[in-house]
Amino acid sequence: MIIVTFCYTLSIAIISLISSPKLPKLGTNWDDKIFHAFAYLLLVVLWYIAGHYLKIAKPLFVAALFSIIYGIIIEVLQEQFTIARQLDVFDIFANCAGVLMATLGIMLKKTNIKNL
Numbered sequence: 001m002i003i004v005t006f007c008y009t010l011s012i013a014i015i016s017l018i019s020s021p022k023l024p025k026l027g028t029n030w031d032d033k034i035f036h037a038f039a040y041l042l043l044v045v046l047w048y049i050a051g052h053y054l055k056i057a058k059p060l061f062v063a064a065l066f067s068i069i070y071g072i073i074i075e076v077l078q079e080q081f082t083i084a085r086q087l088d089v090f091d092i093f094a095n096c097a098g099v100l101m102a103t104l105g106i107m108l109k110k111t112n113i114k115n116l
Contacts, residue, residue, distance in 0.1 A: 005050040008068070012039055013029055016074045031092035036071075040098030043067045048106055064103045071095035 044063045051059025072092055079087035 001046075001053055002050050005046040008046055009043065010069075012043065013074060013077075017077060017085070033090060033097075036091050036094035037098035037101065040067050040071055040095040041102040042098075043070070044099050044102035045106070048102075060103060060106055064099050067099045067102075068096055071099075 044060075045066045047063035047066055048059050051062055056062050073094075075087045075092055078085035
């Protein structure tokens with residue numbers, strides 16, 4: 001699972017730093033932001049699971065914090081090292097929305113399991 005998590009994390013960086021890949025169209029004006037939110041939702045989930053394997057204290061907190069910082073770093077790198085890409089504050093917000101959805105979902109799931 002840890003290898004999958006590292007590969008997924010690396011793939012986000014690669015996809016974010018190469019020329020715009022052709023993403024499927026969802027038919028909204030917010031397609032790019034939806035993809036950002038979903039990508040970072042999955043990033044949190046994977047790092048949360050990996051955190052358990054690595055026996056990290058507070059794996060949800062670490063996964064969420066890492067994902068937010070990682071998203072900001074990727075956006076800054078887009079501005080600094082690519083021609084076709086640029087820093088977009090709304091991408092950072094979309095990344096954070098995905099992190100928040102994953103965090104809340106995991107917290108609710110843990111609460112529901114404890115109450116059974």
